Amino acid sequence: MPDPKPQPAFVLIRPQMGENIGAAARAMWNFGLDRMRIIDPRDGWPNQKAVAMASGAGRLLDEAQLFDTTPAAIADCDFVYATTARPRGLTKPVFTPQAAMQDARARIAAGARVAVMFGPERAGMENDDIARANAIISVPVNPDFPSLNLAQCVLLTGYEWRREAAPVEPVRVDAVADWAEQIEIEKLASHFEERLETAGFFFPQAKAANMKMNLRNLWSRMPLTRADVQILHGVMRQMVRWKERG
Amino acid sequence: MPDPKPQPAFVLIRPQMGENIGAAARAMWNFGLDRMRIIDPRDGWPNQKAVAMASGAGRLLDEAQLFDTTPAAIADCDFVYATTARPRGLTKPVFTPQAAMQDARARIAAGARVAVMFGPERAGMENDDIARANAIISVPVNPDFPSLNLAQCVLLTGYEWRREAAPVEPVRVDAVADWAEQIEIEKLASHFEERLETAGFFFPQAKAANMKMNLRNLWSRMPLTRADVQILHGVMRQMVRWKERG
Numbered sequence: 001m002p003d004p005k006p007q008p009a010f011v012l013i014r015p016q017m018g019e020n021i022g023a024a025a026r027a028m029w030n031f032g033l034d035r036m037r038i039i040d041p042r043d044g045w046p047n048q049k050a051v052a053m054a055s056g057a058g059r060l061l062d063e064a065q066l067f068d069t070t071p072a073a074i075a076d077c078d079f080v081y082a083t084t085a086r087p088r089g090l091t092k093p094v095f096t097p098q099a100a101m102q103d104a105r106a107r108i109a110a111g112a113r114v115a116v117m118f119g120p121e122r123a124g125m126e127n128d129d130i131a132r133a134n135a136i137i138s139v140p141v142n143p144d145f146p147s148l149n150l151a152q153c154v155l156l157t158g159y160e161w162r163r164e165a166a167p168v169e170p171v172r173v174d175a176v177a178d179w180a181e182q183i184e185i186e187k188l189a190s191h192f193e194e195r196l197e198t199a200g201f202f203f204p205q206a207k208a209a210n211m212k213m214n215l216r217n218l219w220s221r222m223p224l225t226r227a228d229v230q231i232l233h234g235v236m237r238q239m240v241r242w243k244e245r246g
Numbered sequence: 247m248p249d250p251k252p253q254p255a256f257v258l259i260r261p262q263m264g265e266n267i268g269a270a271a272r273a274m275w276n277f278g279l280d281r282m283r284i285i286d287p288r289d290g291w292p293n294q295k296a297v298a299m300a301s302g303a304g305r306l307l308d309e310a311q312l313f314d315t316t317p318a319a320i321a322d323c324d325f326v327y328a329t330t331a332r333p334r335g336l337t338k339p340v341f342t343p344q345a346a347m348q349d350a351r352a353r354i355a356a357g358a359r360v361a362v363m364f365g366p367e368r369a370g371m372e373n374d375d376i377a378r379a380n381a382i383i384s385v386p387v388n389p390d391f392p393s394l395n396l397a398q399c400v401l402l403t404g405y406e407w408r409r410e411a412a413p414v415e416p417v418r419v420d421a422v423a424d425w426a427e428q429i430e431i432e433k434l435a436s437h438f439e440e441r442l443e444t445a446g447f448f449f450p451q452a453k454a455a456n457m458k459m460n461l462r463n464l465w466s467r468m469p470l471t472r473a474d475v476q477i478l479h480g481v482m483r484q485m486v487r488w489k490e491r492g
Binding site: 142 | 273337342344387388393394398401402408441447457460467474477488489492
């Protein structure tokens, strides 16, 4: 049966603090990932500190699969990535998170089962575990300060999974925007021009044409909504009313 | 003098817990960013919990610039992004973190000063602050679980900044324009607000705050040059002069 919601499993190797397991669950669920595997957690399982930290993503902990060893945890996987900042002399392909998640998506689309392994806090991943991975994911951090914690590493990987999953428009303008039409901009420009003419703004005469053009160009360059246009009409009307009240 | 290490400033608006300020400093420095600005931190400054959490990135806290208000913190900036998951009815361009950092890089390459604002924990950013931004950064999170904390938001933005680190040519044709700085937009907004207040524009009282926010948002959304700002000041000054001539 095809997986209804294909995604990589995230495998936490011997995590130490429950808080970090909970934070990792949150980070996964932030990006719609919910298949957590945990290898030999230091403080046993279940872990109340993990539950407390996971608030809102607790379901991932309830459904997490527990394993004693790395080989057991990845036994059913076709391709496994190890996230580690420091490839230590093992010859392996090294991916950025972006390239890795592109690669993972292609593999999963082709029917492969994929996992991403995350090492324990502090100690980092052991070479024995790295050796079991098919490829390495290395986050391009500041070489002077490469310390990412477990949940951050999960967050960035999950972010890249989703970024590749839901290709959004690079820039979208708020969908609710009700842009003004040209005729409305034209009327706005004319309104200001007439009132400013009356108010003696276009002075001296020799500069008037240029001043008018600059003002008109200003309005037409602005990304104005209908509401903006109404506000600006209101501004000018009010200044006139104020004047007329004397 | 050209900036030897051009980068966006990261502005923390009224952060609450010191730990989060420290974690944000770490997340910035993970990706080589070190210009932090802090607006009115709840627990004062310096903050020992921030220092403890920042370990290794403490220099950012030592060098952080403190401000009382949002306008003061972004006064010298040419372009400001607000990171918020929920654009609330304000019309603004919305960028993914990737698109925003591409945009920021191009602007910075063209000589602009850029800032990214992050709201307080829990409460999130206030509309008054969002209204001062030129654009919004929205992380494409799982809509069923969109809760990113402050340091995570900083981390993803910093990650995208560094991922885009390959130097790019400024792509915008209008890069040569002499864009108004935030302080100039702020002064323009205040000028209009004061005069319109006098003229009785903000009526009825119950709607005044919202009307002011919408007007302020209008100015900060517009791609205004210095010349535009001068024209708009001139418009308002002239309407006042006209009134005063009686």
